[in-house]
Amino acid sequence: MIIKYGGNAMKSQELRRAVAAEIAALRAEHAVVVVHGGGPAIERELAARDIVSEFRGGLRVTPPEMMDVVEGALCVLNKRLSQDVGHALGLMGRDSGLLRAEVLDPELGRVGRVTGVNADLLRTLLGAGLTPVVGCVAVGPDGGALNVNADTAAGAVAGALAEGIVFLTDVDGVYRAYPDPHSLAPHLTRAEVEEGVAAGWIAGGMIPKVRAALDALTRGAPFATIASGMTAGVLAAAARGEAGTRITP
Ligand SMILES: Nc1ncnc2c1ncn2[C@@H]1O[C@H](COP(=O)(O)OP(=O)(O)O)[C@@H](O)[C@H]1O
Numbered sequence: 001m002i003i004k005y006g007g008n009a010m011k012s013q014e015l016r017r018a019v020a021a022e023i024a025a026l027r028a029e030h031a032v033v034v035v036h037g038g039g040p041a042i043e044r045e046l047a048a049r050d051i052v053s054e055f056r057g058g059l060r061v062t063p064p065e066m067m068d069v070v071e072g073a074l075c076v077l078n079k080r081l082s083q084d085v086g087h088a089l090g091l092m093g094r095d096s097g098l099l100r101a102e103v104l105d106p107e108l109g110r111v112g113r114v115t116g117v118n119a120d121l122l123r124t125l126l127g128a129g130l131t132p133v134v135g136c137v138a139v140g141p142d143g144g145a146l147n148v149n150a151d152t153a154a155g156a157v158a159g160a161l162a163e164g165i166v167f168l169t170d171v172d173g174v175y176r177a178y179p180d181p182h183s184l185a186p187h188l189t190r191a192e193v194e195e196g197v198a199a200g201w202i203a204g205g206m207i208p209k210v211r212a213a214l215d216a217l218t219r220g221a222p223f224a225t226i227a228s229g230m231t232a233g234v235l236a237a238a239a240r241g242e243a244g245t246r247i248t249p
């Protein structure tokens with residue numbers, strides 16, 4: 001199972017440790033790959049350098065000189081997360097071509113579109129009893145780093161391994177009338193997701209998540225679920241289809 005773990009589900013050290021404990025518990029029954037982002041950690045490092053960043057279509061415009069700061073922040077987080085999870089190996093997408101990418105749009109700078117995943121490396125690590133913890137920086141055709149939205153990176157990994165994925169975030173799933181928690185959709189089809197994005201009831205940071213979920217399903221993942229990282233037992237429940245919003249083809 002692939003777990004996408006992003007900024008909103010790691011707001012405090014307590015939450016980070018709680019999610020790590022959930023992941024460790026899930027390993028008793030499932031081989032697990034963690035793919036993480038860390039928007040707030042990136043923001044902190046940029047702010048410390050008086051750098052203001054701009055988002056277009058949910059993606060951080062990443063000029064070349066900003067890339068080192070983004071990568072540095074994610075690398076530090078990667079080591080913390082893999083230590084929290086235990087029996088883990090923290091890697092960036094740049095290691096051994098784990099995530100290969102090309103420039104998505106020159107206007108966005110060093111932002112990548114994933115073109116390949118080294119699934120064999122992930123299978124080797126899993127076979128050795130290690131949990132890969134993957135940071136969302138890919139290697140580009142020029143050998144340099146590319147900044148990939150972590151939802152997109154996680155969806156690509158789930159598709160490459162043809163395994164289910166859970167996107168952990170700070171809401172219980174996709175609401176039909178955000179932020180009314182009673183409007184949580186337990187299931188959404190591809191057509192309903194497309195309608196939600198077009199109509200605007202799926203917005204902001206939820207758009208890359210549902211798009212990555214659909215991409216994973218297209219590539220062969222058996223399920224894609226969006227769920228809250230703040231709920232105890234969420235991963236086991238999501239694996240059974242009993243938590244969050246499960247997106248189906
Ligand atoms: N229909 C919706 N249902 C739930 N959340 C939504 C919806 N539309 C937009 N959102 C927003 O998407 C956010 C989750 O995306 P994001 O902040 O990028 O999460 P993360 O940092 O965990 O990747 C929610 O906190 C909420 O503000």
Ligand SMILES: CC(=O)N[C@@H](CCC(=O)OP(=O)(O)O)C(=O)O
Pocket residue numbers: 005006007008036037038039040042058059060070111112136147148149150151
């Ligand atoms: C291109 C792009 O936008 N990359 C993201 C990568 C981190 C990320 O996606 O982190 P969350 O999962 O916490 O949102 C960024 O720079 O913020």
